[in-house]
Amino acid sequence: MAATIADVARRAGVGVGTVSRVLNNRPKVRPATRARVLTAIEELDYVPSETARRLSLGRTQTIAVLSIHLVIPSVIERIRGIESSLTAAGLDMIIRNVETVDRRAQAIRDMSRAERVDGAIFISIGPDPDEYAQIRASGVPVVLVDAHHPELPSVVSDDVEGGRIAGRHLLDLGHTRLGFVGDPPNPSLGVRSSRMRLQGVTEALKERGLRIDPSHIVEGEHSRAEARRSALTILSAPDPPTAVVAANDTLAFGVLHAARDLGLSVPGGLSVIGYDDIDAADLVGLTTVHQPLQETGTEAARRLLALIDGTGTGPSRTTLPVHLTVRETTGPPP
Amino acid sequence: MAATIADVARRAGVGVGTVSRVLNNRPKVRPATRARVLTAIEELDYVPSETARRLSLGRTQTIAVLSIHLVIPSVIERIRGIESSLTAAGLDMIIRNVETVDRRAQAIRDMSRAERVDGAIFISIGPDPDEYAQIRASGVPVVLVDAHHPELPSVVSDDVEGGRIAGRHLLDLGHTRLGFVGDPPNPSLGVRSSRMRLQGVTEALKERGLRIDPSHIVEGEHSRAEARRSALTILSAPDPPTAVVAANDTLAFGVLHAARDLGLSVPGGLSVIGYDDIDAADLVGLTTVHQPLQETGTEAARRLLALIDGTGTGPSRTTLPVHLTVRETTGPPP
DNA sequence: GTGAAAGCGCTAACAC
DNA sequence: GTGTTAGCGCTTTCAC
Numbered sequence: 001m002a003a004t005i006a007d008v009a010r011r012a013g014v015g016v017g018t019v020s021r022v023l024n025n026r027p028k029v030r031p032a033t034r035a036r037v038l039t040a041i042e043e044l045d046y047v048p049s050e051t052a053r054r055l056s057l058g059r060t061q062t063i064a065v066l067s068i069h070l071v072i073p074s075v076i077e078r079i080r081g082i083e084s085s086l087t088a089a090g091l092d093m094i095i096r097n098v099e100t101v102d103r104r105a106q107a108i109r110d111m112s113r114a115e116r117v118d119g120a121i122f123i124s125i126g127p128d129p130d131e132y133a134q135i136r137a138s139g140v141p142v143v144l145v146d147a148h149h150p151e152l153p154s155v156v157s158d159d160v161e162g163g164r165i166a167g168r169h170l171l172d173l174g175h176t177r178l179g180f181v182g183d184p185p186n187p188s189l190g191v192r193s194s195r196m197r198l199q200g201v202t203e204a205l206k207e208r209g210l211r212i213d214p215s216h217i218v219e220g221e222h223s224r225a226e227a228r229r230s231a232l233t234i235l236s237a238p239d240p241p242t243a244v245v246a247a248n249d250t251l252a253f254g255v256l257h258a259a260r261d262l263g264l265s266v267p268g269g270l271s272v273i274g275y276d277d278i279d280a281a282d283l284v285g286l287t288t289v290h291q292p293l294q295e296t297g298t299e300a301a302r303r304l305l306a307l308i309d310g311t312g313t314g315p316s317r318t319t320l321p322v323h324l325t326v327r328e329t330t331g332p333p334p
Numbered sequence: 335m336a337a338t339i340a341d342v343a344r345r346a347g348v349g350v351g352t353v354s355r356v357l358n359n360r361p362k363v364r365p366a367t368r369a370r371v372l373t374a375i376e377e378l379d380y381v382p383s384e385t386a387r388r389l390s391l392g393r394t395q396t397i398a399v400l401s402i403h404l405v406i407p408s409v410i411e412r413i414r415g416i417e418s419s420l421t422a423a424g425l426d427m428i429i430r431n432v433e434t435v436d437r438r439a440q441a442i443r444d445m446s447r448a449e450r451v452d453g454a455i456f457i458s459i460g461p462d463p464d465e466y467a468q469i470r471a472s473g474v475p476v477v478l479v480d481a482h483h484p485e486l487p488s489v490v491s492d493d494v495e496g497g498r499i500a501g502r503h504l505l506d507l508g509h510t511r512l513g514f515v516g517d518p519p520n521p522s523l524g525v526r527s528s529r530m531r532l533q534g535v536t537e538a539l540k541e542r543g544l545r546i547d548p549s550h551i552v553e554g555e556h557s558r559a560e561a562r563r564s565a566l567t568i569l570s571a572p573d574p575p576t577a578v579v580a581a582n583d584t585l586a587f588g589v590l591h592a593a594r595d596l597g598l599s600v601p602g603g604l605s606v607i608g609y610d611d612i613d614a615a616d617l618v619g620l621t622t623v624h625q626p627l628q629e630t631g632t633e634a635a636r637r638l639l640a641l642i643d644g645t646g647t648g649p650s651r652t653t654l655p656v657h658l659t660v661r662e663t664t665g666p667p668p
Numbered sequence: 669g670t671g672a673a674a675g676c677g678c679t680a681a682c683a684c
Numbered sequence: 685g686t687g688t689t690a691g692c693g694c695t696t697t698c699a700c
Contacts, residue, residue, distance in 0.1 A: 002450075004676090004677055004678085005677060005678065005679095006677080006678095009687095014686070014687080015686060015687035015688065016677090016678080016679090016687085016688085017679085017680080017681095017686065017687060017688075017689090018685085018686055018687075020678070020679060020680080021685095021686085023678095023679095024679085027685095028685055028686085029685070029686080030685060030686085033685080033686080048677080048678070049389075049450065049676085049677055049678070050450070051385060051388045051389045051394060051450070051676085051677080051678090052389055052676070052677035052678040052679090052692090053677080053678055053679080054385045054678090054692095055383075055385045055386055055389050055676085055677080055678070055679095055692050055693070055694085056677075056678040056679045056680085056691080056692055057678085057679070057692085058692065060385060070410075070413075070414050070417065071414070071613070076404075076410055080404055080405070080431075083404070083429065083431060084431075087430075087431075092428050093428065093429070094426045094427065094428070095417060095427070095429075096421070097414075097417060097418070097421070116336070116383065116384070116385070224617070253617050279405075279614075280613075280614045280617060283558070283587050283614060283618065284617065284618060338692090338693055338694085339693060339694060339695095340693080340694095343671095348670075348671080349670060349671035349672065350671085350672090350693090350694080350695090351670070351671060351672075351673095351695085351696075351697095352669085352670055352671075354694070354695060354696080355669095355670090355695095357694095357695095358695085362669055362670085363669070363670085364669060364670090367669075367670080382693080382694070383692085383693055383694070384694095385692085385693080385694090386676090386692070386693035386694040386695090387693080387694055387695080388676095388694090389676050389677070389678085389692085389693080389694070389695095390675080390676055390693075390694040390695045390696085391676085391694080391695070392676065
């Protein structure tokens, strides 16, 4: 059906080796010959088979992206960044949506053996020791995004600093009793950014000689509904916080919902600050800590490509800066 | 490095043909032999190379998803549906983010030639005659989602009915002057759902002997900012509508923004209804027409797989039902 | 039932 | 410079 390299060679009256050289822009081809080959390619509307190329090269030209729930807006933003870099570099990307620990183990196994991808990017997934051993044994380069591992390169944003920024902003407004709604402390999937953001908040308080009441900290599932319940708990307690820091915007929306349930005006009766600055944050006027989500994706792809072609540096962490985006959900305490 | 089929054959003391038969669960292998092969596979931790398999089979086991802007929430929901079906079927998916007509032509060309995918799903992209010719010539099966073509199978939801539902809801509340904010009438990328939804609204009005004032219809770019501007125009005019139907939730958010700009309370001063029921709609309490976004993806994947393995039916349209989700942005007219 | 061998379409090493 | 050829790791006849 489709033309092959042999067809082109025949038509141009050359060997397949020469066609291959032309195809790959290699030197040692006389201009006239090159031109003949190019013409033949044109005439036959020839396009090389990626599959054959891959088999011959022993490389798949494909990288795997392992990510937690494909619904999470921040994950999607990161993937967009990865996609653009990879497409520009001519690589394909396959996405594995990993919702459970089981699926994660499976995906890692597939990746390093069956699919034989040239590299992988993990989004918000920190491999456990077993998994790391498997990755290491397979030799597949891996870059982590929004996750940490001592032996693996990672691209993160400064979560502690982000927490600090959020905390300081509220303190500057006059708040002294802060609450925190975060992701699970020991998430099965091994992400720790929520805890690091909390740490930043704690540090900001400590700078002013304050501390966060442990009963004002709730860590639950990563969902708006769950965050709403969590927030209701701490806001209904005696002596509730006057401001709540959420570990991400999705949770912040849950907190806003809880405030509405309780008839608390925002920011009049309660200040709420999120984290990520996803699209919807702007929509509802949420004050939040902005992190460069897409950039973490492009940066991870850049590092992975370098690792694949051998020019990459070893394991090291790239930390991207964050900043505060003030909108309409924070103000002075009541 | 990794074990090959030859290694397995050697270890099991059989020929590669037999190993291949075992791998593919083909009959004509004595149970004892099969067991020996299975053991060898186990011992060598062997996994077949997908690439070699593809080259030999002449199939890529990959399908392409061509989609407009990967930012649009509804597009992402659809992709999630596709991803789950495809992964379950053991196929890979590559995503091509098509933002301009040029890129679209290029992507279609690549798809049918260079990448040699086994099939493709187009999201909100209707191929023009040239493109259709190319698709047809390539023989690559294609299924459309949220788009129409006389010769191509498609999965859509009932846009006209959805518009009708939105219109009736507002009429039932007592509104008589409706506005409409939609996507461009002649979108470069060929999607017509916005127009069909408008048609539904018009029909609902006609049922009650009413019509929509043409000056209350604005069609602009698919963005919140643009929708806000559009809405400001029609709401600032003399005798403005008391309710606005938006062709999708993103636009509805822009309309809500405009209402805030004008100091119009919602739904007290203005009713707003969206379309799609994306995640954020629930968030802000937007009344909207719910369409089964993920299901359109899974259904499209299902049909494509059937087409690929030859059991599929010819071009036909699958229409999925829609329904109204009433939240807090619609109410009686002022 | 099972083994041997011929592709699938490319790249790269090796002659000339 | 350029042609020839041996893989890459599978699947699939085709004998036996």
